[in-house]
Amino acid sequence: MASSPYSDLSGKIATHRAHAGVIGLGYVGLPLAITLARSGFAVTGFDIDPGKIISLDAGRSYIEAVTNEALTGEAKAGRFRSTSDFAELSNCDVIIICVPTPLTKHRDPDLSFVEATSRAIAATLRPGQLIVLESTTYPGTTNDVVKPILEETGLTSGSDFFLGFSPEREDPGNRDFETATIPKIVAGDGIEASKLMQAFYSAAVKTVVPVSSNATAEAVKLTENIFRSVNIALVNELKTLYAAMGIDIWEVIEAAKTKPFGYMPFYPGPGLGGHCIPIDPFYLTWKSREYELPTRFIELAGEINSAMPRYVVGSLAEALDMRSGKALSRSRVLIIGLAYKKNVPDIRESPSLRLIEIIEERGGRADYHDPFVAEIPPTREHMALKGRKSVELTEVVVKSFDAVLVSTDHDDVDYAALVRWAPLIIDTRNIFSKLGLTGEHIVKS
Structure with missing residues (x-):
């Protein structure tokens, strides 16, 4: 045969x-x-x-x-x-x-x-x-x-x-x-x-x-990332609401996750990064137009997550004004972490890139430190930032900035030194509380 x-x-x-x-x-x-x-x-x-x-x-x-x-x-x-x-x-x-x-x-x-x-x-x-x-x-x-x-x-x-x-x-x-x-x-x-x-x-x-079928397998991947996108958007929205009420979202999540059933913790941040979560859900949104069906959850989650960098910069500007009487337009800000997640060099869709752009749109100056990213490579959406280099974390360098904004909580960062040296810290990852580091100049955002 x-x-x-x-x-x-x-x-x-x-x-x-x-x-x-x-x-x-x-x-x-x-x-x-x-x-x-x-x-x-x-x-x-x-x-x-x-x-x-x-x-x-x-x-x-x-x-x-x-x-x-x-x-x-x-x-x-x-x-x-x-x-x-x-x-x-x-x-x-x-x-x-x-x-x-x-x-x-x-x-x-x-x-x-x-x-x-x-x-x-x-x-x-x-x-x-x-x-x-x-x-x-x-x-x-x-x-x-x-x-x-x-x-x-x-x-x-x-x-x-x-x-x-x-x-x-x-x-x-x-x-x-x-x-x-x-x-x-x-x-x-x-x-x-x-x-x-x-x-x-x-x-x-x-x-x-x-x-x-192949279509089913394609849908599986989108479902996984849409699930994460929607839930991260939910906690990001709760963060802004609870902050207005004087409630710490991180404390709420830590307490809520002690429930052994019916709850899964997701955590807020300065925005979404990586190739998957900020992008993949919109593939289904685009496809849904063919069937004239709305994807309200997906689109709303995208709006909320995309708005987080501006929310963080707003918190930064308010903290600068209240604590030092200095406008963001006259301030220098050090971003900690350029990668989209901790302990990797991946900067795809990183909210840190958007944070730098928004700070500088408002007249401030932003630099970054990242132990995994020595220099900003060419990117499709942020070409103007190409070639900027990571600054060293020394006492003289840190003290030369008006504020430090933690966007990515890499392990290989001396956070205790930042507490000693930085005049103002904006913490979007709750890293200082996790490490037991406190100070009146630390603001969660």
Whole structure:
């Protein structure tokens, strides 16, 4: 009996002879590539950034979740290499897309990276390949956007090649989980694609959770992030209300979470950051217009969370006026933490960038200190801040500022010294209370 594209690929996956290609070697793609290599697959990583390829070839990882030792170990074993030559996709049996899915200025999905990558794959597409999208997007993208581009080749999904979706679930800085131990949602375009997805990811990930369709898998990822966005917006709104009442939201949350059922703690902050929570919910909002159905919770949560940087700067201006009689327009402010979350160098969508802009829009001057971010790199939305460098935390430096604003509570910061040196502290993370540090010049916001 003649073999089929499905049976050939199924056999390669079962015996770990399948060659995997991972497109996009960032926070999602590189850890995935190394996880697949560790499980025994030969992996080629693809990226359009030559700097990443140079770094990887030299054995230098730029992602905290991947150590230099892990990188060089898989490379020396012949299981991992990287390239910018997309013609090599023809050698890959499984191709995984891990490229960005940002929003436009009007909060519409920007699928340009997904579309361009799909066309690159189509250029060498052959029977017996499994194509997987991991980039977060709205339900229907895999089948309605990626599939037609691939089928322009004359090959058919489900018989010639196979198409699936598996949402990434990376959490930078979280040392309790890694790619191999985070349960993996998988789906495929048809029964055979679904079986291939389950077989492939089960070879590298401890727990695989199959769902009925690619659209369902896409919806799972959005639901996870919408849940977080809405609940963070709720506590941010409660923070502003309770502050007006003279009630400490952090004390309220600590007491509320002692209830052993029916409550899950979420925490306020200066705004949302990262690639997921500030962006992903609006993919569903955009898609909902097709069905003429409103997404009121999602949109309201976005409005509340987006307003938090201005709220924090308002608190800063009020504190400066009340405690030193100095206007924000004549003040210098030191932002602690540029990354969007603690103990990582990731500045994507970081509220700290917006805080700097708002302070300077109001005539003040803002600098930052971040032990993980030595210099602000180019960003799509904040190009004017490119090249600014982290300042040192010395007594002379801190005392030269009128206020210190803690935006990201990295562990590697001497908060006790800040209490001694800073004339005014605005704390958006409750870090000083957590550390038992007090002072009349510490203001929670």
